[in-house]
Amino acid sequence: MGVRHAREYSDILAELTAAVGKIGENFTFFEMEKDEWEALGEEERSEVMEALADDVFFGLGEHPVIEVGQGAVSYNNKHHVIEVTQGDNVIQIIRLI
16 A cells, blocks of 8 residues: 655655654664663664654555554545654644645
C-alpha cells in the first residue's frame, strides 16, 4: 500500500525526524536502553532519529499507527497527513501533499 505523498520525501523525512525526536523514550523503538542512548554523541543520535523516522514512514504503509517510546505516529490517508502524538498531545502534523 505505502504512504502516498506529493511533497519531497527529504522534506517529509526532516519534519518527521524532528517530530519523533520530541517523543519521550523514542530510543526504545530500537530496543535501546537509556544508558546506551546517553552514550551516543549528538551526531549519532541524529542518525538514529533519522533512521527511526525512515522506518516509521515506510512502516505506516502497512500499519496505520506505530508506537514509538511514550508516543505514537499515525497515518491519516483521508487527510494526507502523519500525526505524531504523545498521550493526548499532538507534537506535530506533517502534511504529505
